[in-house]
Structure formats: structure tokens, C-alpha cells
Amino acid sequence: MKFSVALTITVVTFFGIAIDGNHCKVVQFIFGDSLSDVGNNIYLSKSLAQANLPWYGIDFGNGLPNGRFCNGRTVADIIGDRMGLPRPPAFLDPSLTEDIILENGLNYASGGGGILNETGGYFIQRFSLYKQIELFQGTQELIRSKIGKEAADKFFKGARYVMALGSNDFINNYLMPVYRDSWRYNDQTFVDYLMETLKAQLKILHSLGARQLMVFGLGPMGCIPLQRVLSTSGDCQERTNKLALSFNKAASNLLNDLSNNLPNASYKFGDAYDVVNDVITNPSKYGFNNSDSPCCSFGRIRPALTCVPASSLCQDRSKYVFWDEYHPSDSANEIIANEIIKKLGFQRVDRNDHAPSPAPAFAPSSKD
Ligand SMILES: *[C@@H]1O[C@H](CO)[C@@H](O)[C@H](O)[C@H]1NC(C)=O
Ligand SMILES: *[C@@H]1O[C@H](CO)[C@@H](O)[C@H](O)[C@H]1NC(C)=O
Numbered sequence: 001m002k003f004s005v006a007l008t009i010t011v012v013t014f015f016g017i018a019i020d021g022n023h024c025k026v027v028q029f030i031f032g033d034s035l036s037d038v039g040n041n042i043y044l045s046k047s048l049a050q051a052n053l054p055w056y057g058i059d060f061g062n063g064l065p066n067g068r069f070c071n072g073r074t075v076a077d078i079i080g081d082r083m084g085l086p087r088p089p090a091f092l093d094p095s096l097t098e099d100i101i102l103e104n105g106l107n108y109a110s111g112g113g114g115i116l117n118e119t120g121g122y123f124i125q126r127f128s129l130y131k132q133i134e135l136f137q138g139t140q141e142l143i144r145s146k147i148g149k150e151a152a153d154k155f156f157k158g159a160r161y162v163m164a165l166g167s168n169d170f171i172n173n174y175l176m177p178v179y180r181d182s183w184r185y186n187d188q189t190f191v192d193y194l195m196e197t198l199k200a201q202l203k204i205l206h207s208l209g210a211r212q213l214m215v216f217g218l219g220p221m222g223c224i225p226l227q228r229v230l231s232t233s234g235d236c237q238e239r240t241n242k243l244a245l246s247f248n249k250a251a252s253n254l255l256n257d258l259s260n261n262l263p264n265a266s267y268k269f270g271d272a273y274d275v276v277n278d279v280i281t282n283p284s285k286y287g288f289n290n291s292d293s294p295c296c297s298f299g300r301i302r303p304a305l306t307c308v309p310a311s312s313l314c315q316d317r318s319k320y321v322f323w324d325e326y327h328p329s330d331s332a333n334e335i336i337a338n339e340i341i342k343k344l345g346f347q348r349v350d351r352n353d354h355a356p357s358p359a360p361a362f363a364p365s366s367k368d
């Protein structure tokens with residue numbers, strides 16, 4: 001049984017190469033912040049947003065820190081796995097080669113990064129979305145010089161693109177009085193400014209060949225433990241949640257608009273706001289026992305900005321919605337990923353699907 005499956009894959013791959021004359025696999029390129037970072041910030045030595053110490057990564061692989069700001073998998077990990085796509089390595093991974101990129105794609109996500117250049121300045125070093133797109137352009141040049149322009153164009157048009165940023169633009173910019181944006185804009189004009197910037201960025205990605213792209217929306221970020229400690233009651237920050245909702249609504253419209261107007265673009269927006277809100281309100285319904293404080297915490301000192309080796313861990317990590325002050329746990333990420341998959345309705349990608357076909361996004365081409 002196993003043997004015949006292996007044989008079929010070999011045959012299909014063989015024909016794929018024969019038809020194409022090159023090995024264009026379907027891979028992902030990921031742009032994001034700490035919710036999707038898989039190690040870039042570890043190599044930004046001056047960055048104050050790092051997940052390079054225990055107990056980050058405790059439920060992932062060998063249990064050592066790997067750069068993910070989580071105990072386990074990110075939402076993008078889980079969604080990519082379900083689509084049958086390889087997990088792209090971090091852009092700054094020193095062992096990277098062109099062949100690794102052609103086989104696995106690349107992840108530019110960086111903790112502290114935002115849609116806006118000025119977001120997260122407090123972390124000293126991070127890749128903003130513009131910077132990540134610039135790095136992607138460098139990757140394209142590298143791949144073109146390796147496999148030629150035509151094959152490279154095909155490779156980049158067939159790839160899947162994931163973009164997940166925005167919470168830092170609020171939490172580590174607009175809502176912090178130390179940032180200029182906090183007094184330059186109001187809630188509405190700030191969201192407009194984000195959308196204008198995001199639109200320009202998505203258009204650049206389209207001009208660079210991105211055809212199948214999904215943007216993840218924001219969760220109820222007023223309920224992250226860090227936001228709750230801002231009030232003596234420990235309640236969620238309603239204004240912050242409203243900003244997330246308003247971002248999601250505007251981003252959803254933007255993506256619809258771009259998808260309809262950019263040639264061959266299948267650009268989708270998916271958020272899990274409502275489900276996460278329900279998880280936070282009714283944790284036991286989903287098998288959680290805590291939805292308001294971090295699993296990894298430093299005694300009674302709150303907020304402890306990151307999880308550190310001296311922190312203590314909750315007894316059952318799978319029963320906590322939040323891993324640290326900012327980030328959901330692996331179990332919560334699984335719920336978020338399932339919701340986005342349900343909303344966007346994509347299926348597994350056939351790894352040998354070479355066609356850079358437009359719609360339906362994230363579904364195997366019907367031609368194959
Ligand atoms: C943002 O940063 C990029 C470099 O990463 C730069 O090219 C661009 O002009 C900047 N945009 C603004 C609006 O400052
Ligand atoms: C859109 O797809 C068609 C068919 O694959 C192709 O001929 C055309 O050049 C594409 N346009 C753009 C802008 O990618």
C-alpha cells in the first residue's frame with residue numbers, strides 16, 4: 001500500500017518535470033508579525049522582541065525555543081499543514097539556499113512588525129511589512145538568477161501568499177502615547193491610513209506576481225492578558241476590540257475590492273474574531289480552563305512582557321487560551337486555524353500542481 005502510493009507520487013513528479021522543464025513546487029511566502037515569526041527575530045540581535053529562551057517552543061519538536069512566540073504551532077503552521085504545504089523556513093535562517101526556497105518557500109514574519117514602518121519602533125529591530133516585501137524582491141532576484149526569469153515567474157505566480165499583520169499597529173503604535181501616530185489620528189482615520197498602506201503593499205505584491213493570497217484578520221486583541229491588566233477590573237478593553245472589528249471590516253472590503261480588480265488575483269480575507277471571542281467568554285465550552293491570563297507568567301508580576309526561564313508554567317498548557325501576555329497558545333491557534341479554513345473553504349494543494357491557475361484559491365486546480 002505504502003509502496004504504491006510512493007510509486008504514484010514518483011510517476012506524477014516525473015511527468016511534472018517532463019512537462020515543465022523545471023521543478024516548480026507550490027510553496028508559501030509568509031509576511032507577518034510575532035504571530036507568524038518562525039525565527040527571524042532570533043537573528044536580529046538587537047531586537048527586544050525575541051522568543052529565543054525557554055519556555056517558548058516547549059510543545060514543538062524537541063521542545064527548545066525555535067523563534068515562535070508560542071508553546072507550539074502558529075496559525076500559519078497549522079493552515080499550511082492542512083493544505084499539504086511545507087513549512088517555510090525563516091528568511092534569516094543561515095542555512096538557507098535557493099534549493100531550500102524552491103522546495104519550501106520563505107517566511108519573512110518578524111515579531112514587533114506592522115503594516116506601518118513606524119510601528120514597533122520600541123523593539124529597536126524588526127521587519128516592517130514594507131521591509132518584508134523588499135526582502136521578498138531580493139528573494140525573487142536570487143531565484144531568477146538560479147532558474148531563469150520564465151521559470152521564476154511561474155514559480156512565484158503559483159505560490160501561495162499569507163499576510164498576517166495589524167495588531168502591532170494598534171498595540172505597539174496607535175494605542176501607545178509614545179508614538180506620534182497616537183495623536184495624529186483618530187480611530188477612524190487610523191484604520192483608513194492602515195488600509196491605504198495595506199492596499200499599496202498588496203498592489204506591489206501583485207505586481208511581483210502574487211496571485212493567490214490570504215490575509216488573516218485580527219482577533220479580539222482587547223482581551224489579550226496584556227490589555228486586561230490595563231484596567232483594575234481585568235476586563236477586556238472594549239475600545240481595542242472595536243478597533244480590531246473595524247480593521248477586519250475594512251480589510252475584508254479591501255480584499256474583495258482588490259480580488260475583483262487586480263488581474264487574475266484571488267485575494268482573500270479570513271478572521272476568527274467571533275470564535276475567539278466566544279472561546280474567551282465561554283472557555284469551558286471549548287475545553288479551556290483559563291482565558292484571561294498567560295500560561296507562562298512570572299510569579300505575580302503582571303504584565304511580564306515575555307515568558308522567561310524563571311517564569312512558571314500553568315499545569316495544563318492545552319487548557320489555556322493564552323500562552324504569554326500577547327500570544328495565543330497552540331490549542332487556541334488550532335481553533336483559529338480551523339475557523340479560517342472553514343471561512344475560506346480551501347482544500348489541500350496537490351504538491352505537483354504546477355499550474356499557476358487563478359481561482360479557486362487554495363484548492364487544487366480542477367485541471368489536474
Ligand atoms: C517604509 O520603509 C521602506 C523601506 O523598508 C521605504 O522604502 C518606504 O519609503 C517607507 N515608507 C514610508 C511611508 O515611510
Ligand atoms: C492572467 O491569466 C491569463 C491566463 O493564464 C494570462 O494570459 C494573463 O497574462 C494573466 N494576466 C496577468 C496580469 O497575470
Ligand SMILES: *[C@@H]1O[C@H](CO)[C@@H](O)[C@H](O)[C@H]1NC(C)=O
Pocket residue numbers: 283284288289290291
Ligand atoms: C478551571 O477549573 C477549576 C477546577 O476544575 C474550576 O473551579 C474553574 O471554574 C475552571 N475555570 C474556568 C474558567 O473554566
